[in-house]
Amino acid sequence: MSDITRMATVAALLGDPARANILTALMDGRALTAKELAYAARVSPQTASGHLARLTDASLLAMEKQGRHRYFRLASPLVGQMLESVMAVAGPEPGRINPWRGGDALRTARTCYDHLAGRLGVALADSLTEAGHVALTGDGGEVTDRGHAFLRDFGAEPVASKRVFCRPCLDWSERRPHIAGRLGAALAARCLELGWIARQRDSRAVTITPAGAQGFAERFGIDLAE
Amino acid sequence: MSDITRMATVAALLGDPARANILTALMDGRALTAKELAYAARVSPQTASGHLARLTDASLLAMEKQGRHRYFRLASPLVGQMLESVMAVAGPEPGRINPWRGGDALRTARTCYDHLAGRLGVALADSLTEAGHVALTGDGGEVTDRGHAFLRDFGAEPVASKRVFCRPCLDWSERRPHIAGRLGAALAARCLELGWIARQRDSRAVTITPAGAQGFAERFGIDLAE
DNA sequence: AGGATGGTTCGGCCGCGGCCGAACTGTCGC
DNA sequence: GCGACAGTTCGGCCGCGGCCGAACCATCCT
Structure with missing residues (x-):
């Protein structure tokens, strides 16, 4: 050929x-x-x-x-x-704008099913890992005793279910793992509950509220403005 | 759409x-x-x-x-x-060479039917025009009296024919006109006869011989080495 | 004018490939 | 186990489009 x-x-x-x-x-x-x-x-x-x-x-x-x-x-x-x-x-038509709503918003923060992904999701996973609250291996994850205490304090109590508790999930925009499973869902739900993030209609993109910017920085040392 | x-x-x-x-x-x-x-x-x-x-x-x-x-x-x-x-x-195959034999040779000098084209053909037309030997208009061309003398001296005597004598022909690589018609054919034939140019097999490319380089420079003030 | 040559249009054949309904596999969650 | 859901495979329908033979038009050359 x-x-x-x-x-x-x-x-x-x-x-x-x-x-x-x-x-x-x-x-x-x-x-x-x-x-x-x-x-x-x-x-x-x-x-x-x-x-x-x-x-x-x-x-x-x-x-x-x-x-x-x-x-x-x-x-x-x-x-x-x-x-x-x-x-x-x-495309002979000049001045066409990007047809994808949101643009970089999706890369910053989005939902992956019921948990968080994008730069925010990965940063959250990094923060919890560095603090010794969770340990992510190749295909599984565990939460330490300190981690359980931290999560309880944060208000992210995973519901009882047969669903896997904590699992690394490869993030497609960051190419690094974020946290899925019941724990990931609980974290996302708690962030939503606290008003730190807000869902967007018809999009997987998630916006970080001013309260969220402050909260993520204070609790997790996360600053996505960089 | x-x-x-x-x-x-x-x-x-x-x-x-x-x-x-x-x-x-x-x-x-x-x-x-x-x-x-x-x-x-x-x-x-x-x-x-x-x-x-x-x-x-x-x-x-x-x-x-x-x-x-x-x-x-x-x-x-x-x-x-x-x-x-x-x-x-x-094309996953690396190191593929240019499939077109000759490469830039075609742009330098080539035949267009029976006359010369490429940088050489255009330079020839320019030289004759500037010297007042020929005058090229939009769709026709004429040879001056001095031009006839010059051409006779050069040895380019167009054969008798009903074919158009002198005509500008848009050069596709230079986007400027060169000389076609009986005159163009006679010029090319004479250059070949003098050994100034040589045809290549299976290609429209034409090579300029050392004698040609000297001849084109002396007679027409053409130097394609630039 | 007449013939030769470059190029296009028309008509019909035919096969590739896009599409979907239906059935099947694999994974998840209860 | 079961049901739900993501995804694939299979089979058949159908139409678009590539291809060429033949005829036609345009230009050039003698």
Whole structure:
């Protein structure tokens, strides 16, 4: 297969509207599930599954299994550059604004199911780890005695459930772990309860309130303004 | 039509092997005829014509009529950048060399049918014009009396024919006119006869011999080494 | 004028590939 | 165990589009 044939193969992958929607939805570097991408592309989950398999086979996307979900992201920055260069040729309309609401807001703080992710989620995990309250290993996590006391004091009491208590969850924008499981959910719920964070409508982005900025700094030594 | 749909449309145009061959054949900035592009793409002239029409409609190619030929070239450098970025994603093979034999040789000097083009052809036209030997207008050209004497002295006597005697021909790499017609053919033939230039096999590129370098400098004040 | 050549248009064939319904696998949570 | 949900695979439908033969138009050359 010649270079030109390979180029045509890649270009043909971008040439389908559904796949183009999938790729552009991932252009901000996030990783999304197959279902989210199916919705973004306005096709059924089966159809999206086929497209995602082809894009992954061609190494345009990278896939990582996470429980019963499969997260897809652009395989490399080169892919994003390619998309932008095609956009540059295709888009004669000047002054177009970023179509993704929120922009960097998602990278700063967002929900991952019921727990916190983004820079805030990772910083929270770092803080608890450094303080010796939790210990995150490769695929599990534990809370120390001091940690239990700290969490009780903070007001984050995980509900009783068979669900895993504390688990590291790879953060897709930061590429470092944040805290999932019941503990992660309890932390997020308590932050919401305290008014430190606020959810946004129709978005996974989370805003940090002034009270939250102060609270995260005092309790956890977190300052995201840097 | 949304931005993403437009991007998909453009990408789909690159996604066909025949069109991909056409576009890559034009990546060095030259302008080629429909037939040459059909050959490059290994498809019939009718098929190539259809592809070329679509590429031109989408403003990926620019077309210019030249007699009974139609020359196609990339519509803008953006298109070339796009092709390269797609190549970058598609081509995992490192260290690939430029597939176009000759490289810059074509831009320096080449034949355009039976006359000279490229930097040499344009320089020749400039020299003759500045010396008052020929006068090139928008779509025609004339040779002055002094010009006729000069050409006779040089040994470039156009053969008798109904073919147009002197005509400016837009040079595709220099974007400026060179001399075509019987006069252009006679000049090229004489330069070849004098051993100033040499044709290359299977290429439109022409090499300037040491004798040619000296001759062009002395007779025409041309120095392409700059 | 007549012939040669470059290029396009038309018509029809055919196959690739996108799409979805249905059924299946795997994971989670109770 | 069960039900719910994410995701994939399979099968079949269907239409878009690439391809070429043939005819047609335009330009050049003699």
